[in-house]
Ligand code: SF4
């Protein structure tokens with residue numbers, strides 16, 4: 123027994139010392155990042171939400187289980203380790219007393235059974251993981267594997283360690299059965315099988331096996347602990363923390379305001395010497411972003427869903443996180459050094475790492491290549507898929523902010539859009555005088571807000587720059603206005619008083635232009651007393667609903683498909699004319715994935731007689747981007763396959779007559795791809811890309827003029 127106690131305690135102390143030192147070092151590294159007091163404040167404000175996400179995401183493995191086979195395997199291993207904690211108590215107890223049993227439950231057959239059941243479950247999980255890894259071996263699949271770029275050797279090592287944890291456990295338990303000290307009389311079926319195999323060796327040999335394998339079990343568990351804190355498997359400890367401090371309801375929807383030293387940056391008072399403008403160095407990242415980096419499991423779920431990666435761009439959300447993490451770890455001695463003298467003493471490799479720019483091309487030896495940074499469409503697929511709630515878009519936006527505001531380094535073609543926003547209030551530079559052109563020729567008057575909106579106006583129709591100024595989107599705007607008019611819904615528009623919401627500027631990283639435009643709009647909306655806004659563009663919808671509250675603009679915002687679906691359901695709009703077409707619906711990322719509006723557009727099409735709705739393979743939460751978000755609409759797409767072409771290739775697979783959507787940006791991108799396909803003869807000449815509102819408008823019979831008296835009168839707008 124003395125040997126057991128001494129060896130057991132010595133290896134425990136050694137492992138805890140090594141792991142503790144590493145964890146303290148990592149904690150200090152996280153503290154080298156920017157403060158993020160809003161994360162702590164959110165948790166204090168909503169403690170129940172924190173508890174709920176721990177229950178659903180950590181213990182319930184909600185996001186992991188979306189991927190059924192690997193999800194179940196992970197579930198088995200996770201719960202295996204939680205329950206096998208009991209066996210660890212038993213192993214430590216056995217150091218001091220061979221007949222040790224956990225108080226109260228330590229002899230219950232059910233507990234013995236449960237321990238063995240989860241041990242077998244973990245083995246099944248391991249085999250599943252091994253098969254998945256072999257099947258998705260990057261060298262077999264080329265760059266399409268989700269594991270491409272992950273540390274595969276470390277993953278195999280950890281699978282091996284977990285196997286050893288279970289193997290040593292079952293062997294010492296089997297030996298305990300043969301030496302008569304096993305605490306469970308029945309139930310531990312797997313241990314009994316192993317005991318049966320060991321029985322012929324005799325009691326003496328089983329005595330030795332019992333001691334050796336109890337120590338081996340502790341040694342493997344402690345070795346595993348050390349490997350975990352020195353590897354990507356740190357996520358075992360850090361994923362629950364990352365989930366706890368993640369933005370809620372998710373890192374999708376709105377962007378975070380730009381913060382410096384933990385406070386929202388006020389451009390009027392900002393000091394270039396002391397304030398941080400986005401992420402120019404790794405230490406400009408808030409600690410939550412550093413936690414993201416350490417929590418990444420390298421599972422590649424994000425990578426597998428990224429439209430940029432899928433079309434051959436250099437951006438992989440996984441590698442973006444891993445590259446920053448590797449840089450942070452390599453630069454850590456420099457960050458943690460107490461003085462310039464100490465930094466001088468550091469190895470050249472560390473000094474060279476410290477000098478690397480965070481964003482820079484091959485020549486500059488940057489950590490993140492500009493092509494990586496500017497490939498992102500902000501589609502949110504990575505954030506949606508990440509099982510540990512990493513907020514990739516926040517990382518990208520932070521770096522873009524520094525590039526735009528400090529370095530003035532961004533794709534040159536986007537500068538026209540930014541200038542137009544500043545000078546004319548819309549990306550095309552057409553100006554406020556053109557904002558009502560879309561309404562010309564309508565057979566009713568569109569009321570324009572001029573002063574406070576009256577109580578008789580139900581909705582402020584936010585037309586958006588594209589809806590007002592882009593030819594294809596104008597057709598949607600007219601269809602919406604006609605439908606609202608037909609349904610007898612009173613609405614008004616801002617007309618020339620409306621300006622860009624600032625979304626393209628913010629997604630580019632130009633927070634300055636965004637706040638200028640947003641403040642102007644909020645002033646206009648507040649003066650008008652806007653209450654309920656209906657937006658036809660998901661980008662406007664997202665910005666007004668989720669980002670304007672950061673600047674004091676609080677409104678109820680709905681998308682036009684939500685309103686139209688409601689009007690159809692209430693019988694205020696009745697689709698009667700058959701639209702005998704096969705239609706496939708493309709989910710706009712900022713409507714669907716970001717804001718979870720999936721059903722209303724589909725409900726509308728269901729109600730239109732003759733429509734044969736055909737889903738694409740990638741739809742709803744797993745929808746595939748059109749390539750326009752994240753201000754990509756204003757940048758050239760020079761690398762890889764065009765994202766809109768990839769999407770149209772998928773749409774063509776359903777042999778549609780029409781492709782419908784609910785976003786003017788998507789309509790432009792998909793429309794362009796369809797035109798190219800028509801030119802090459804790959805798409806039929808009659809194929810159209812239109813908004814769901816246009817599909818509905820084709821089916822809704824407008825009241826004939828003589829019957830107008832019977833039709834509901836449009837209510838007058840306030841003026
Ligand atoms: S937001 Fe979309 S494009 Fe950007 S990294 Fe994530 S998945 Fe890729």
Ligand code: SF4
Nearest residue numbers: 418419421422424508
């Ligand atoms: S960022 Fe999330 S989804 Fe992507 S590899 Fe890391 S853990 Fe997996």
